Amino acid sequence: MLGLLASILDGVLIGAVYGLAAMGITLIWGVMDVVNLTHGAMIVAGMFAAYVLVGAAGVPVYATLPIVLAGGFLVGVGLYWLSVHRVIGQPPLMSLLSTFAVNLVLVGLGTAVWGTDLFNVPASLPGFSLGRYTFPGTHLMAALLTGVIALALYFFLYRTRLGKAVRAVSNNREAAELVGIPTARVLALAFGLGVALASVAGMLIATMFPFTVLSGDAYQLKSFVVTVLGGLGNPTGALVAGIALGLVEGLTTPFVPVSWTLVIEFILFVVVLITVPGGLLTLFRRRRPA
Amino acid sequence: MILRRPFFWIIAAIVAAFAIAPAIGDNIELRESLVLAAVYITLASNINMILGYAGYVNFGSIVFFGLGGYFSVWLMSAHAWPLAAALVAGGVAVSALALVFGLGILRLRGVYFALSTIGVNEGVMAFVANFGPWGGSTGIYLSPALFQPLGGPAKALWVIYYLLVGIMGLSLVLSYAVKRSKFGLGLLAIGQNEDAAALLGVPTPRYKAIVYSLSAFLPAIAGGLYFFKSAYIQPPDAFDLQLSTETIVVAMLGGQGTVAGPALGAFLYEELRGWLLTSPTFSHFQLVVAGVLLLAIVLFAPGGLMGLLYRLWPRLRSFLE
Numbered sequence: 006m007l008g009l010l011a012s013i014l015d016g017v018l019i020g021a022v023y024g025l026a027a028m029g030i031t032l033i034w035g036v037m038d039v040v041n042l043t044h045g046a047m048i049v050a051g052m053f054a055a056y057v058l059v060g061a062a063g064v065p066v067y068a069t070l071p072i073v074l075a076g077g078f079l080v081g082v083g084l085y086w087l088s089v090h091r092v093i094g095q096p097p098l099m100s101l102l103s104t105f106a107v108n109l110v111l112v113g114l115g116t117a118v119w120g121t122d123l124f125n126v127p128a129s130l131p132g133f134s135l136g137r138y139t140f141p142g143t144h145l146m147a148a149l150l151t152g153v154i155a156l157a158l159y160f161f162l163y164r165t166r167l168g169k170a171v172r173a174v175s176n177n178r179e180a181a182e183l184v185g186i187p188t189a190r191v192l193a194l195a196f197g198l199g200v201a202l203a204s205v206a207g208m209l210i211a212t213m214f215p216f217t218v219l220s221g222d223a224y225q226l227k228s229f230v231v232t233v234l235g236g237l238g239n240p241t242g243a244l245v246a247g248i249a250l251g252l253v254e255g256l257t258t259p260f261v262p263v264s265w266t267l268v269i270e271f272i273l274f275v276v277v278l279i280t281v282p283g284g285l286l287t288l289f290r291r292r293r294p295a
Numbered sequence: 296m297i298l299r300r301p302f303f304w305i306i307a308a309i310v311a312a313f314a315i316a317p318a319i320g321d322n323i324e325l326r327e328s329l330v331l332a333a334v335y336i337t338l339a340s341n342i343n344m345i346l347g348y349a350g351y352v353n354f355g356s357i358v359f360f361g362l363g364g365y366f367s368v369w370l371m372s373a374h375a376w377p378l379a380a381a382l383v384a385g386g387v388a389v390s391a392l393a394l395v396f397g398l399g400i401l402r403l404r405g406v407y408f409a410l411s412t413i414g415v416n417e418g419v420m421a422f423v424a425n426f427g428p429w430g431g432s433t434g435i436y437l438s439p440a441l442f443q444p445l446g447g448p449a450k451a452l453w454v455i456y457y458l459l460v461g462i463m464g465l466s467l468v469l470s471y472a473v474k475r476s477k478f479g480l481g482l483l484a485i486g487q488n489e490d491a492a493a494l495l496g497v498p499t500p501r502y503k504a505i506v507y508s509l510s511a512f513l514p515a516i517a518g519g520l521y522f523f524k525s526a527y528i529q530p531p532d533a534f535d536l537q538l539s540t541e542t543i544v545v546a547m548l549g550g551q552g553t554v555a556g557p558a559l560g561a562f563l564y565e566e567l568r569g570w571l572l573t574s575p576t577f578s579h580f581q582l583v584v585a586g587v588l589l590l591a592i593v594l595f596a597p598g599g600l601m602g603l604l605y606r607l608w609p610r611l612r613s614f615l616e
Contacts, residue, residue, distance in 0.1 A: 040406045091594050097405045099593055101352050102547065106590035109540055113582030222536070226417050229410050264425050271418030275411055278403055 011138035013255040018140070018148040020251015022209050024244035025151045026224060027231035028158065029202030035238030036175040036195040039089055040097070042104040044228055045221025046111035047200050051077060051207025052216045053119065055126050066128040066212055070150065073208045074201050081200025085193040093192065115218035128212035147209040154205065155244055158198075162240075171195050175238075203228075223267060230274040236284020246284070301614045302471060302554070309558060310464035314457065326456055330524070332565040333456075333463040337517045338538070339545040339557035340466040341510040344473055346543070347552035349506055350486030352409040355416035356514065356542055361533030363389045363515025364522035365423065368435050371523070373428070377444065382458075382519040389515035390508045397507035402500055404489060420534040434529030441523075455524045459517060466513045471554045471616060473509070482506055486552075537582065544589045550601025554616040559600055 026048060033041045054073050058064040064072070088107045092099040130142025162168040173181040174191045182188045210216065210224065231250050235242025250270070257269060277284075313333060317326035342356045366385035370376040376384070400411045424432045445451035473479040481502050484492035493499045522528040541564065549560025571577045571584055592599055598606075605612055 034406075040410065088590060088594070096350060097409070098346070098350055098352055099597065101406065101409050102543070103590055103593045105354075105540070105543075106586045106588075106593060109586030109589065110583050111586075113580055113584075113586060116582070117579040222417060226414060229413065233407075233410070262425070264421065267421040268418050268425070271414045271421075274414050275400060278407055278411055279399060 007136055007138065009256075009259055011135060011140070012259050013252055015140055015144060016251040016253070016255020016258070017248050018144040018251070019213065020248040020254065021148040021151040021244070022206055022213075022247070023224075023227050023231050023250055024235075024247020025154060025209070026203055026206035027228040027235065027243040027247050028155065028240045029199040029206065030228050031232045031235065031238055031240055031243045032158075032202065033196055033199035034232070035240070036171060037089070037093060037192050038097070039093070039100040039104070039196075041196070041199060041203075042101060042225075043084060043088075043108045043111065043200070044203050045225030046108045046115070047077065047080070047203040047221075048207035048210070048224045048228075049115060049216070049218060049221040050080070050111065051204030052126070052211035052220070053115070053124070053218075054204065055208040055211045056124050059126055066126060067146065067150075069208060070205060074205050077201035077204030078197040080204075081197035082193045084200065085196035089196060090189065090193075112218065112221065119218050121217050121219055123215045123217055124211075125215040126211040141213070143212045147213060150209060151206075151244075154202070155240075158202075158240065167191075167194070171198075226267065226274075227270065230270050230277075233274055233277055234284060239284060242284050302616050303468070305555070305615070306464065306467045306471065309467070310460060313460045313463065317456070326453075328565065328569060330456060330459060330521075331568075332562055333459045334517055334521060335541070335545050335561035335565055336463045336558045337459075337466045338514055338542040339549065339561045340463075340470045340554070341514050342542050343546045343551060343554075343557045344470060344482070344506050344510045346546055347550075347556075348474065348479060348482040348486055349503060351405075351503065352543070353412045353507075353510075354409060354539065354543070355412040355414075355419075356510070357534055357536070357539035358416055358419050359389050359393065359511040359514040360518035360521070360538070361423075361530075361535075362392065362419065363511075363518035364528050364533050365429055365435075365518075366515070367519030368437060368522050368528045369429055371441055372435055372437050378441075378523065382516050385519045386512045386516040390512045393511035394504060394508035397504035398500075401503040401507055416534060416536070416539065420530055423533070424530040430529075432530060434527060434533075437523065437526040439526070441526075452524065455520050459520050462513055462517050462520065467554065467558060469509070469513065470557075473506075474554055474616060478502065478505070483552075540582075541585055544585045546599075547589060547592050548599055550599030553599075553601040556599055556601040563600070 026044070030041055030044050033039055051073050054076060055066070055069045058069045058072060059066055084107060088103045089100060092103050128143050130146055132139040132142045133145060162172060170181070170186045170191050171194065173186055174188050174195070178188055181191070207224070227250065231246045232243055234249060235244070235246030253273070254266060257266065261269065313329055317323070317329055338356065338360060342353055345351050345353050363385045366388050367381040370381040370384055371378065396415065400408060400415070403411055423429055429435060439448065442448045442451040445454045473482070481492065481497040484495070484497055485499055485502065489499055518533070522533065545560040545564045546557045547560070548564060549558065550556030568581065571581055577584060596602060
């Protein structure tokens with residue numbers, strides 16, 4: 006019983022990081038109606054950035070976080086102008102395909118450089134013991150940092166002028182343009198933020214689990230599941246749903262082989278998409294503007 | 296009637312060229328290259344019915360190919376079914392499965408559908424890799440004895456090739472027939488504006504489910520043939536993400552929504568790929584090249600090659616669909 010509880014708690018810690026990654030997707034979707042299919046590749050980019058910074062440059066593991074965050078943001082802004090700007094406002098087919106194409110390029114470059122071997126970022130922190138069970142310090146730290154970043158994002162979106170501009174564009178792009186908000190630059194900013202969240206989530210995952218260049222697909226799918234559970238375009242929902250997914254993972258791992266996890270998550274995903282396409286949170290509240 | 300249209304005879308000429316070219320002088324190297332081209336054309340023509348006509352991206356089209364391969368190979372190895380029966384059964388089973396999936400996920404629209412197809416791919420691959428009767432992650436190996444009824448391995452490869460070319464031809468004819476039908480018009484209307492189409496009486500969920508299922512049939516048979524040819528099947532080969540993405544690249548390169556486009560794109564892409572694989576600089580960058588190509592098409596020439604050709608020679612529209 007205690008084992009199951011420990012497994013669930015650990016799942017919640019990891020789930021918070023899934024939530025962080027999903028906030029990246031949901032932010033971009035909410036602001037510009039684009040599903041960012043470079044998400045998985047950017048998670049992996051965060052992993053390898055941490056790997057290179059720690060391994061080659063000798064940066065302490067958690068000091069890579071601000072570097073990855075800033076780097077992810079710059080890359081994201083660049084990606085927006087390269088691949089998304091021209092397809093804004095076109096049918097979803099076009100932005101799906103253009104971000105998918107960038108994803109192919111990134112995964113192709115990654116496999117050419119690193120192959121498909123397993124890598125890991127050496128991170129060790131003292132764990133927290135509960136009876137016979139010990140929670141790895143890295144998991145606690147990852148969940149803690151996720152909380153900090155989520156709070157910072159909330160503060161940015163709701164307490165700063167620029168954040169208000171992002172929300173205004175998300176609400177109604179033409180109206181925002183009319184009151185003098187430079188919408189294209191705000192879209193680029195939002196895309197950069199979304200990518201930065203993905204890469205930081207990647208960096209945090211790298212401190213917990215080994216990874217390959219191709220890990221992005223599985224984490225991208227998890228992010229989609231989380232995003233759909235929380236409702237597309239809803240950052241708070243994404244964080245809550247991430248924790249919920251972690252909880253489900255923690256609940257199932259003692260009983261089901263790990264390799265089935267993706268199948269279970271996929272079934273969950275389809276069932277939620279069909280039954281409550283607005284996200285699970287819509288079950289609890291009537292209507293509230295996003 | 297479809298036989299009266301000049302385009303039908305263009306399709307027939309393509310198929311004939313595929314059939315005759317390698318037979319001249321027993322050119323096995325050419326045949327192996329054309330096998331891949333035929334697979335690309337089959338996959339791209341079928342994805343085009345969803346992508347090009349109905350405007351829905353299916354990132355998981357390779358699931359049909361892989362599952363078809365698994366069904367057929369499993370029927371042949373575990374239940375000793377003859378090739379033809381195993382292929383047809385594989386096609387029917389996968390189509391039926393696609394219809395069941397389709398009725399569920401095609402209630403979703405636009406991006407939600409696209410996201411769920413990514414899930415279909417990952418989910419099915421994870422399922423097959425854990426599924427005991429299909430060998431789990433080690434897959435299924437076929438005994439060489441299975442080639443005997445076709446006259447030994449050397450002759451069997453030719454038989455498989457002709458069957459694949461036949462499937463390719465059927466894919467093109469199907470794609471053309473659908474585009475010319477009332478059903479196809481409904482799909483094109485969905486692609487333009489789904490709400491308007493529904494208002495005008497197009498039964499959109501049913502049409503989408505049917506086209507999803509229809510586009511599964513021939514790729515599943517092609518998968519059966521392809522993996523019968525390799526004599527083994529494993530999850531990473533059957534659900535090869537690269538082939539899945541290349542299928543989309545090929546359809547977009549040739550021109551989504553046209554019948555000839557995917558064939559043209561597949562043929563050119565196969566040539567390009569052969570050149571890339573032998574080039575020392577690019578052999579590791581196949582995915583990168585595919586990605587750059589796709590990005591360039593989406594951003595600058597969304598109509599693909601057929602779009603460019605139509606713009607150069609508008610008369611082409613009258614006979615090349």
